Amino acid sequence: MWLTVDPRSSTPMYQQIIADVKERIAKDILAPGSRLPSIRELAVDMTINPNTIAKAYQELEREGVIEVVRGKGTFVTEKREGPSPAASAADLRELLTKVLVEAHHKGVAFADVSRELEDLILHWSGSATDE
Amino acid sequence: MWLTVDPRSSTPMYQQIIADVKERIAKDILAPGSRLPSIRELAVDMTINPNTIAKAYQELEREGVIEVVRGKGTFVTEKREGPSPAASAADLRELLTKVLVEAHHKGVAFADVSRELEDLILHWSGSATDE
Amino acid sequence: MWLTVDPRSSTPMYQQIIADVKERIAKDILAPGSRLPSIRELAVDMTINPNTIAKAYQELEREGVIEVVRGKGTFVTEKREGPSPAASAADLRELLTKVLVEAHHKGVAFADVSRELEDLILHWSGSATDE
């Protein structure tokens, strides 16, 4: 079994696929260079439209996360240069701000958010060491 | 000037408004009990359609963030108890996971994410330079 | 203290007043013939606009629930003839249908609804005997 997506979710299926693949790579479940299932395979497995998966793969390739080798298949990119570090910092900051805003409206103390983050990092994919 | 939204963004304008209001409340720029600009006021200010703002306000009311007083205006809710704390934790964890995945693909070390979060919390509305 | 209404409720304040007065009468807290506070009194008591109370009283009078005696005050109507019994039955049926629909979507068994109604009738205003 490969991916599971919720067709009823408000986030589009192709984006769920993208997020799922990215998460697997980040957690080292999908090692760089390893091969992803073909579009048709996945489509049958997940019983969804091949176009949907194609769209996800296209976007992932555009982001430089995977690479399509014609006739061979699609693979996780070996190594990528980070985008402009300035942009990264700004994006990250924005995401974290969203987290804090959400936490505030849910009545979760900031200290708990921080603790939760530390915890997540510690147990990231079992024993995976971050780059 | 009050809010600014990006009409070309992929996230709908009404959701940008929601996020913006929530952020202002979380940062205490908008104190509980204080009045928000009327729909029509905001509409002319931001030069967008009143319906769009109305939609944002309605959603915010549904979430219990603001309250509508008939014929008077809309106000920031005084106090609310958080929803089920269990659900909060799960949601938060999910959001933080997204942050880490994003960080990994941007080549940002987890330690830096953690440091960034601490930094954000420290300056949260202290010397907040609102964007 | 007399009436309490919630200005933030979605049901208009004047309708809340109407419902409240009707309920007191139905529960015999307000006996037929007894006098209601003047509009001005109530307005001061509840710190709301007199016009709002006036509107409620007007509607109550229109429905034949209360009577305004010029120079004397407003009183609970002594006795009223029921409206067309056919209309009553239809209205009641509609209301009860709404109750059952609501119960179904809340996952409450119909038997519980029935039991709850019996319970309510039994304890109606303490010891008040229905007509």
Added chain:
Amino acid sequence: MWLTVDPRSSTPMYQQIIADVKERIAKDILAPGSRLPSIRELAVDMTINPNTIAKAYQELEREGVIEVVRGKGTFVTEKREGPSPAASAADLRELLTKVLVEAHHKGVAFADVSRELEDLILHWSGSATDE
């Protein structure tokens, strides 16, 4: 023909649609998992604006009564667990109180209300003559 609403009623059309759909589901006329007519279909059928129906559908989705599958249509939710049972009981009690108050002012004996309820339950979708 599907739904009929009264444009002149004081309760908004979109709420009438909501109530109607809920009633159909409660009466099992609309089975869980079955598909509702598309917004545009209904709009032409009822000769009202698609936006009005969209609003009703969105609210129903928010309440968890129906589910939207992107690009496929909207369906009756398969199964939902009830919300907090405590809240349900309070809401129900309030509704039933309203019924009794209404009955009293219409001169209907409480015993008759009770009998009517039993009758409704008995024939709930057995030989349901839908209106």
Added chain:
DNA sequence: GTGGTCTAGACCACT
């Protein structure tokens, strides 16, 4: 003055 509802018609994203 306030927000709430409805219409007409346009454009877009997803499957």
Added chain:
DNA sequence: GTGGTCTAGACCACC
């Protein structure tokens, strides 16, 4: 094909 968003402009109810 589906629903989601946005605009323009109208009317109404409430306070």
